[in-house]
Amino acid sequence: MEKHRGKKTVALSTAAVMTLSILAACGSAANEPTPEAPAAGGDAAEARGKITVSIYDRGQIPKEEGTYTDNRWTRWINENGPVDVEFVPIPRNESQQKYSMLFASGEAPDLVLEYDNAFVNTLWAQKQLLPLDDLIAEHSTEYKKLLEKFPELKKLATKPDGKMYEVARIMKPEILGMMVIRKDWLDKLGLETPKTVEELYQVADAFANGDPDGNGTKDTFGINLSQFATYYVDAMFQNEMFILENGELIRQFDRIKPAYEFKRRLFENNIVDKDFLTDTNGQKAEQDFASGKLGIYLAYASVISKNYDTLKNSVPEAEIVAIPFPASEFGQFGPDFNPPFQLTGSVNANAKDPASVMKYIDFMVSEPTVQYFANGEEGVHYTKSANGCPQPIDRDKNKNEMGYTGDYRMFMPTYLLQTCAVNDRSLESENPIDQEWIAIAEEAKKLYLDPNRPHPGFTHAKFRPALDKDLNTIFNDGWNTMNEIMAKAVVSGSAYTVDQGVADVISAWDASGGKKLEEWYKNWYQENKDSWLFMEDLYQMEFE
Template identity: 35%
Template sequence: MSKHVWKSVLATSLCVMMLVACSNNATSVNPAESPEKTTPAATTVDTKSAETKKEISISAFDRGSVPTEEGSYESNRWTKWINENSPATVKWIPVDRGQAQQKISTLIASGSAPDLIWEYDRNYIAQLANQGAIQPIDSYIEQYSTTLKKYLQEHPQLKSAMTINGKMYAVTSERSIESIANNGMWIRQDWLDKLQLKAPTTVEELIEVAKKFKDEDPDGNGQKDTVPIVFNGNAVQIMRAFFFTNENQWYLEDGQMKYGRTLDRFTDSLAFQKSLFDQGLIDKEYITDSNFQRARQLWTTGKAGIYFGNWSMDNEMRDLKANVPDAKVAPLESVASKYGKNGLYQELPSNVLVAFNSNMDKDRIETAVKFLDWMLEKGWMPMKFGEENVHYKLVNGEIPQRLDSDKYRQEVAYANEYAILSQWNTKPEWIPIMAAQDALSQEIALAKSEALKVALKNEYRRDIAFSPDLPEVSQLIATFAPIATQIEVKVVTGGKALSPEEGMAQVRKEWKRLGGENVEKLAQEWYEKNKEFLNVKK
């Protein structure tokens, strides 16, 4: 965002906070109080009374991060603040992050889906469009929007993400670089130093370092109780990327469209994952650790040496330092395989895609568009940073600096979920400035600043901007994915029962049985038709 626009947004927020102080004598925020008492005071942004506002419903990812003292995803200080200040009364519908698509599909089937449905996965949005569950919104943006309409005109690179079958089926905003750099790897630098090891640069070196973390007592307690590698939900993407593949992407192989899960390179990624499992280099309970709480506990209690996760892991690092004050962590660059060095998974420029339920009536559509205008213009900033001079202060008139990390973590961090449109963008060098200035926060911020650079250092292979948005493709993959996953789990965890090569033979057999060859043909035709639209980069 340009500097003058950024300052304008901040100035607006400052004026809002001044009005709060003058008209309402806003109370200070105390996490010990009930959510009802700690909701930020209403501003005068929206002159409509609560009685005249239309209600709309919006999905929200439930990541289990709302503290009990704050309430729930449905009702907390920020949902109340939104309802008091936006042009709508919003009912938030939480869906479990790990099962979001299944939950949304169930709600759609029962006729109880929210008005606004959002997802990161464009394929899923395309699937909903092809099913008629969501509706084209070009005319609504043209008729009812001001801020969002202007923003989209100024960001034409977002058009391809929002367009399905030639029509706009969703709206989005541009990602900040810290969300483009999605994945990240962390390593215990103090363990490397103690064992006189260097950070691994290849998959082979990664395995050797992991073995030493397992066998040579890096935590110094005299027991062989360390787990070399733990991970969150990004682990599969990270391990696949070492081999230039991703199970949910399409690739151009000699000019032909091929699905990532059927490639020879995918076999190599399975073999690598199996090797880690068979040698006890990853936690063997990861299959049942669906919410990754066990993995997190192993890391934060100092029992794990490498974390496959996100480039930004504030809470995990803070909790680790609380349990092991002398722990030193460092970001780990992507490691090379026989195919070369791929980047860690990076997202496309478009952020979440917000779609409109087909069952919305005209009044709710207009209200929803005006709500999105408000969120893009004013609402996003408090959702990301909290209340000025309570949770942050401005440095150099443009950089929000966190005042108290624990307070932010308790009272604000979960609210990011509601900022479904945003104009925020950052720079790596801002991270230490934005963080609280105590020694621990600065140590973590400096590590994060370096991690962001490392995460973006190597280009991530993405042959086409988006996967084919054809109903035949979506339907096949929806059927194929759980079958392939079951086979892959057996390969990784089943010992000698199924080799990677045998497993891939079964995967390809299922792909062919379900009509994969025909889908590849359709995908190729789609690619040839949309080459320019796909902005192919090699």
């Protein structure tokens, strides 16, 4: 896309913190030998800079490890890094209050690390943050390379004034949702993998009513609709609130009816569990899948993986494969995924030595530092397997020493790390069930990160534009009201039809001020269509 320097609206990430992965190994004590660290850079006679950097205090560091401001990792950073770093503790559950006090008193750290982008946007609006464009151009090597490799990152970090204010963590995209099918049932009933939503209905019907397990009893379900599964069916019909159509960002209503008529047919013909609405956490669907009674399972990949062993142990002949979401009259789409970027760091506008802050950022994003924080010291915390994957020497020791380090790595490019496990299953596992699942998951990754079958939203949910309080209320109420009304239309028979439900959704939307939000989105898109990070951008990125 062509770079647009006009008016731009600030992006909003969800306030909830993304859960950081538990790592396999950790670092050395200060008096232990360390691996070769990245060069500190600069002239040998150049004075060593000193900066302050925030660090979340979660109250979880073991007593013997020290404190969040003084431990084996902070010492390693100061001994191997290019600048002296003083860490400023920020209570995790009161981070915004603490930051507000520090900025008000002029004592805010030079590098502000914070997950809540909405709060960071308020700091930008108050002119508390330093533009990074010139700082990176003049003083960076490592982070500059990341921007060159991932130009989409600059789009995401740029504010309405056309300048970049944040650094980000870069990860390999990870699929969340998945659709798997009992291939052994397909084969037994002489059916093909469904390619359209109508074929999906026919296969699910056969799974529910054709005795695929051969026990002579009607005790199987064709597909599930509980928990997130209903939203995955919505995705097949592009039933998102706002979509791109004919060059405009619009609030759509025409996808609601076909999506919910499909769900209603499943319900009325006993193809799904009649109690799916009460299975809010999906546990009943998990049990049905694990016990071999569910033919098509829509859920998070991690949930399916968790139950796969039980299925294989209880029904050894079960054969599971991942399949693409079937196509509807609106196109073909895919499930949700974790995005490759997360904005996490900003530089204080009053930082006394911004160049030293940039040196620190470069040091922390360099591959040797990323590897060391991920794995610790070879021979002390891990050994390398035949394919180069780190194997922990003492898991308890590593957990004790590394369990608190995630927030020091908030902007590290973890995509640099070798993939050594899938859904917590080691690629080198000798367990045949592990290897079966890894093959299923790898195929799913190919299917679901395909730009020809994108997630139906106009951008990732974490990159939607920020709305003011009133507009945000309209958005959230519109989403919740639609799902509540249409769920009623699925289960109420002739007493409440899908057409009635759609009419009530539109009426409730208009009454809540929805037209105002529609106009806002329409104008926002026209102003930002050449500069925002949209869904299609995320599918074009290369991480290898």
